[in-house]
Amino acid sequence: MHSALFLIEFGAIILGLGLLGRFAGRFKFSPIPLYLLAGLAFGEGGLLPLGASEEFVAIGAEIGVILLLLMLGLEYTASDLVTNLKTQYPAGLVDATLNALPGAALALVMGWGPVAAVVLAGVTWISSSGVIAKVMGDLGRLGNRETPVILSILVLEDLAMAVYLPIITALLAGVSLAAGSVTLGIALGVAGLVLFLAVRYGRIISRFVSSDDPEKLLLVVLGLTILVAGIAQQLQVSAAVGAFLVGIALSGEVAEGAHNLLSPLRDLFAAVFFVFFGLHTDPSSIPAVLLPALVLAVVTAGTKIATGYWAAKRAGVSEKGRWRAGGTLVARGEFSIVIAGLAVSAGIEPSLGPLATAYVLILVIIGPLTARYTEPIATRLTHRRTAAAAAAATPTGTATVPTPRSPQDEPVEDQGRLGRP
Structure with missing residues (x-):
């Protein structure tokens, strides 16, 4: 009977997520807010709390985080990361300063x-790579001149997470400064x-993982990722960071093949992850934090x-491209929820989870609009x-005659394609 109830609940969850995803796709916006709302509806204090499938959903949510970070790592090579770190680090510092401080200030x-201030600083700092990648694809901007700037900032944020997540884990666990330093050092x-x-040795690793059989490639990559993530977590390093580093280590045809095979699994378990976060947030606690969440979002x-805008200007992008770069970076999503989820699990501040949920809901809806x-x-x-x-500068009663412009004087729209990054 318990097994039948589990199948019914979990099947209803997956079916509902599929329908919500189709609805979001029809109106061309991210399904993440709908997934969060679904979790709120069926979680603590919701319309119909789940029971039998909650433990499985929790495991699926953990796999979802691992796959999100793996797929993000597959987008970059180790050499790309090293190059971005050397050339774009000023933009990363500006990004961290401008966007982490408001969250920390509000918590204080x-x-x-x-x-809680350190946690909320991370929530407001990190943009949603998944949402931003989807928005750029939907708007046809993957080849725009500002796109490398956007990707550089996202990569630097992802690299910073390799340092930030262990610090957060140590702080939430309440370990001493010495133990925290050991954790960070590890x-x-x-x-x-x-x-x-x-x-x-990236080519050797990719050659070892490579297989012409999609089934074998899927099993080896997925198994390696979960294994490394588990070992990383055992060493008090975030499992998500371990998965991200596995993605970086794979390159070439292996990375492309793994990306194609794992994309459906990522979408499935990532949706489960967002639902899981909503399940553990009481909807009645959101109205109390809605105003500060809205102020923080603005x-x-x-x-x-x-x-x-500053990073694109520094890279020599035109005025329009600078505004497009700034508007595209607004969306927050998976990383913000991951960070807040760690704090909620540790029981640091009861209002932090609802605030993060409301904050992400607002910006994940506004993000595609600001990008456009x-x-x-x-x-x-x-x-x-x-x-x-x-x-105002023209004297009263005088008229100005526009000077004819030659074709060479016409501004060039900054939509030139640079090739897919």
Whole structure:
């Protein structure tokens, strides 16, 4: 009877997620907020709390995080990471400063303490690579001149997570400074070792994993990833970071083949992960934190736009491309939920989970809109200011005759394709 109830519950969850995904796809927005809402509806204090399938959903959520980070790692090579770290680190520092401080400040203002401040700083700092990649694909911007800048910032954030997550894990566990330093040292050592192996022996690792049989390739890559993630977690390093480093170590045809095979699994378990986070958030606790979540969302949307604009300007991208870069970076998602989920599991601050849920819901809805409309709105406002300044500078009663422009004077729209990054 228990088995039958589990199958019914889990089947209903998967079917419901599929229908929600189709609904979101029809209206061209991210399904993440719908998944979170589904979790809220069927979790603590929801309409119909689940029971039989909750443990399996928890395991599926953990696999979802691992696959999200693995797939992200497959997008980059170790040499790409090293190059980005050397050339784009100023943008990463600006990104961390502008976007982590508002979260930390809010947590301190609300009296949640320094540990919660460090957690909320991470929630507001990290953009959603998954949502942003999907939005850029939907808008046809993968070849735009500002795209390498966006990807560089995302890569630097992912690298920073290799340091940040062990620190958070140590803080949430309440370990001493010495033990926390050991944990961080182990994390950095493991990350450095994997990066070294990926740069030096990446081809050998890829050749070992490679297989012409999709079934064998899927089993080897998935098994290796979960194994390394488990070992990393046993060493007090985040399992997600371990999975990310496995993705970096794989390259070439192996990475492409693994990406194609694992994409459906990632989408399935990532959806389960977002539902799981919603299951452990009481909907009645959200209204109390909705106003601070909205204020934080507005502030950090502005700081992300400023970050993207500055980084694109530094890279020599045109005005329109700068606004597109800033607007694209606004969305928060999987990483913010992962960080908040760690704090919720540790029982640090009861209001942190609801605040993070509301915050992600707001920005995951606003993010695709800012990606699409920040540049045209900024361009229109700039034209209005220019026209108003010109009118103010023109003496009353005189008329200005526009000077004919040659084709060479026409501005070139910054939509040139650079090839798929």
